[in-house]
Amino acid sequence: MDGVKFLGFDVFGTVVDWRSSVARELRPFLERHGLAQLDPAAFADEWRGMYQPSMDPIRRGARPWTRLSVLHRENLETVLGRHGIDAARVGEAELAAITRAWERLDPWPDSVPGLTRLKTRFALGTISNGNIGLMMWLARHGGLPWDVIAGAEATRTYKPQPETYLGTADLLGLQPGECALVAAHNDDLAAARACGFKTAFIPRPAEHGPGQSSDLAAEEAWDVVAEDLTDLARRLGC
């Protein structure tokens, strides 16, 4: 990691526990709308399951730039429809409020201590597909000490498009080799490495709940592999 000045973080899954947090907020919402029989965590999975597909038309240029909060809202309406709930009957205020559950995701226990230590030596920022406002409110919710919110909306691209990584480096006046991506997802790291970024993997074996089968371990020889963000700080001498 010699020469690295900036650590860019994947956020959903790597820094925050989206599944438990969204499920917690979904439980009373589902109960109010006659869906108490549904498992809120399974509903969260279904909602998050539309995350990657909903960005695809934007990645390939078939849809103009649209921020993730808008996609989250559209995807919620689709999932509600699958379960027989007409979003129009839920009402604007409640749909907006539950969509903002994505701004209230709790950090993993090691995230704030680890980031605080890493910040003493590196500039820290987001390289997330989350939009700037979502990332700002999320940082305030969890006390995430970012120096900058970069990534998707700042570059108007969605990972794993190269421009999300390269555009972030350019915004900060850095060469790609002066930047590292920290992520719990091997495919994100592979895309960053292809752009010349350094790479750091930490596993998040509970991101997808008890049955998780993906990203349990590093699948390439990443520049650093750590147990969590405090271990990453220790390995990087912070």
Next chain:
Amino acid sequence: MDGVKFLGFDVFGTVVDWRSSVARELRPFLERHGLAQLDPAAFADEWRGMYQPSMDPIRRGARPWTRLSVLHRENLETVLGRHGIDAARVGEAELAAITRAWERLDPWPDSVPGLTRLKTRFALGTISNGNIGLMMWLARHGGLPWDVIAGAEATRTYKPQPETYLGTADLLGLQPGECALVAAHNDDLAAARACGFKTAFIPRPAEHGPGQSSDLAAEEAWDVVAEDLTDLARRLGC
């Protein structure tokens, strides 16, 4: 200020003392290049004097979006030329290093304590014409606890274009009336108010050195007028 969730800050002059800081870095640079007879603060004024004019072609669409760090560099070469120094003979490394003096501006003494208190109750961000990287390194230099870097580069416009203020509110998912601009410059506040922002003025009577004649006091009935940023925190109940 009822209903305000986000305080956006002008930075150069309002939060940091650009003149003394740039002059401090210029002194050895000017000495090395045979300009020891020049007053570094006067050179800083001359450099900063090209700031507004250099953004004008971009504001009116005659030049494509160009970030402030590039304008700073161009303006430096122009000012050096006026004093008989050929920038090409100074060399790339030194020109780049001195241009980065704008990333090492010291906060006014009340800035960090005031921002730290304001952050307990409001989301805080930059609405500066400084670009994202410049603002990030500046925040790290001075310990400025921003939640987000917004403003010019995030909206690809330069204040006082309405889109710099309105685009920042939109990025954060807020209405203009949920945002306030904090600035030491009456014209900046007037532009923000015209967009529906709330406004807070603090004087910075030493921004331009001992002879300052502008912005010594509030020139309109801004929503809040405070002595400095700690006084602003007190007036806003933080």
